[in-house]
Amino acid sequence: MDWKSIGSLLATFMFIRTAINDFLPPEISQYFKRFFSKFFSSLQPKVAIIIEEFDGAYTNDIFEAVQAYLSSKCFSSGQVLKLSRPKNFKNLTFTMNTNQSFEETFEGIQIKWSFYSVEKKMSNFGYHRSLENGIFELSFNRKYKERVHSSYIPHVMKVAEEIKFRNRERKLYTNRANDEEGRIWSSIPFSHPSTFDTLAIDPFLKEDIKQDLMKFVRRREFYSRVGRAWKRGYLLFGPPGTGKTSLIAAIANFLEFDIYDMELTAVTSNSQMRKLLISTSNKSVIVVEDIDCSLDLSERGEKESKAENDNNENEGDIRRIKSETKKTMLQTVSLSGVLNFVDGLWSSCGGERLIIFTTNHKEKLDAALLRPGRMDIHINLSFCDIEAFKMLAKNYLGIDRHELMWKVEEMLPLAKMTPADIAEIFMSCEEDADMGMATVIKRMAKENQKNDHLTIEDASVDDQKNKAKKKDDSDNEDASVDQKKKEKIEA
Numbered sequence: 001m002d003w004k005s006i007g008s009l010l011a012t013f014m015f016i017r018t019a020i021n022d023f024l025p026p027e028i029s030q031y032f033k034r035f036f037s038k039f040f041s042s043l044q045p046k047v048a049i050i051i052e053e054f055d056g057a058y059t060n061d062i063f064e065a066v067q068a069y070l071s072s073k074c075f076s077s078g079q080v081l082k083l084s085r086p087k088n089f090k091n092l093t094f095t096m097n098t099n100q101s102f103e104e105t106f107e108g109i110q111i112k113w114s115f116y117s118v119e120k121k122m123s124n125f126g127y128h129r130s131l132e133n134g135i136f137e138l139s140f141n142r143k144y145k146e147r148v149h150s151s152y153i154p155h156v157m158k159v160a161e162e163i164k165f166r167n168r169e170r171k172l173y174t175n176r177a178n179d180e181e182g183r184i185w186s187s188i189p190f191s192h193p194s195t196f197d198t199l200a201i202d203p204f205l206k207e208d209i210k211q212d213l214m215k216f217v218r219r220r221e222f223y224s225r226v227g228r229a230w231k232r233g234y235l236l237f238g239p240p241g242t243g244k245t246s247l248i249a250a251i252a253n254f255l256e257f258d259i260y261d262m263e264l265t266a267v268t269s270n271s272q273m274r275k276l277l278i279s280t281s282n283k284s285v286i287v288v289e290d291i292d293c294s295l296d297l298s299e300r301g302e303k304e305s306k307a308e309n310d311n312n313e314n315e316g317d318i319r320r321i322k323s324e325t326k327k328t329m330l331q332t333v334s335l336s337g338v339l340n341f342v343d344g345l346w347s348s349c350g351g352e353r354l355i356i357f358t359t360n361h362k363e364k365l366d367a368a369l370l371r372p373g374r375m376d377i378h379i380n381l382s383f384c385d386i387e388a389f390k391m392l393a394k395n396y397l398g399i400d401r402h403e404l405m406w407k408v409e410e411m412l413p414l415a416k417m418t419p420a421d422i423a424e425i426f427m428s429c430e431e432d433a434d435m436g437m438a439t440v441i442k443r444m445a446k447e448n449q450k451n452d453h454l455t456i457e458d459a460s461v462d463d464q465k466n467k468a469k470k471k472d473d474s475d476n477e478d479a480s481v482d483q484k485k486k487e488k489i490e491a
């Protein structure tokens with residue numbers, strides 16, 4: 001070939017290229033591009049990885065993960081799709097139909113997924129049956145084998161895990177009553193309407209809690225690097241009706257976690273508690289409500305010291321009380337059992353868990369339970385303040401401002417009403433803002449009067465106490481002067 005013919009060949013090539021780019025519709029030029037890229041890549045050596053639906057007699061987890069991964073992808077490209085609801089999914093999802101394929105590029109690697117199915121014969125304990133066995137085939141250029149193994153497959157598994165997590169039906173587990181099948185947790189679907197938006201608490205506190213939760217779920221690597229169980233402890237304390245349960249539901253909704261509502265009085269031993277905890281799933285909130293009422297956590301210490309200090313008991317009795325104490329400890333949950341639970345000693349699994357204790361009386365709790373590392377965050381939910389009131393008014397009455405708001409602001413501090421009290425009044429007013437505000441002010445006036453009266457009573461009781469104390473002090477002083485005089489005379 002001489003230079004002249006090379007020149008005219010190049011010119012023809014440039015002409016065709018320009019014609020394709022300028023005159024053909026974009027869809028057709030894209031088609032040509034894909035065709036040539038496929039043609040050239042088909043000349044490259046390929047590797048295929050097969051993922052079967054059944055691994056022996058069991059369903060293959062990896063197959064399910066790939067199915068979930070492709071469900072989010074194949075919708076845009078597939079021509080025939082299967083609509084189904086995979087096991088434990090709350091939403092319908094699309095899956096690839098037989099003999100279809102899907103292609104994508106991952107970090108510059110051309111990846112092709114194909115799906116087909118074959119009949120598979122299975123025999124279980126002499127019982128034979130044939131099943132449709134779905135097969136995913138993952139194919140790519142051989143030179144990317146290492147990168148597909150180390151990056152692409154982990155990426156698929158991670159995305160699949162997230163999809164499965166978002167799609168699953170969330171559950172509320174309780175150990176209050178064992179079901180007929182003897183399971184230690186029984187569950188119902190969890191759908192509590194409380195969210196951070198509906199929660200009437202200090203907006204800064206709300207933001208802090210959200211930030212803390214987000215930081216916690218992002219720090220998987222950190223927890224494993226420092227050798228700690230991936231868990232965080234929250235203590236919610238405050239009077240009844242201040243939103244402790246609502247906050248727990250809002251947290252679970254925010255993180256999309258399941259809830260394990262642990263009733264400690266229904267747990268008969270430390271070992272049963274361990275069993276319960278081990279069977280909780282990743283990404284869950286474990287709740288122990290009213291911890292101060294659930295258990296007498298000081299029982300063990302008191303019984304033992306009673307045995308040791310009682311001088312009238314003979315040795316036999318001491319032994320008897322000690323063995324009784326031991327028996328109680330084996331049968332019931334002890335403080336150390338609860339501490340082990342909070343420390344995460346039971347947790348050999350890597351998934352994150354949030355442990356929330358609630359109490360109306362923080363002062364009753366053992367200091368060991370409260371120390372950082374066990375209860376990382378202490379949240380005080382108290383009586384309704386003006387910010388919380390405004391949120392409730394917005395949620396229940398649909399108002400941002402009202403002419404009586406200044407009066408509420410003035411009366412609220414002394415009224416000591418809980419968000420539950422206010423919410424109840426608003427509920428009864430059926431979204432009538434004026435009626436809601438008027439009723440709440442009336443009720444606050446009543447509470448203020450009561451609390452004012454209490455304060456006056458308190459003050460008069462204090463006054464009497466002070467007078468009595470002064471009298472005692474002066475009597476004691478007189479007595480000590482008399483005593484001194486007597487000593488002097490004797491000397």
Ligand SMILES: Nc1ncnc2c1ncn2[C@@H]1O[C@H](COP(=O)(O)OP(=O)(O)OP(=O)(O)O)[C@@H](O)[C@H]1O
Nearest residue numbers: 198199200201240241242243244245246419420423
């Ligand atoms: N901070 C709040 N924001 C919005 N609603 C609230 C709040 N506090 C209470 N409520 C309302 O009052 C009801 C009772 O509240 P909740 O059960 O959360 O209180 P609690 O502090 O857990 O009470 P207890 O200590 O008796 O268990 C809830 O259903 C909710 O409607």
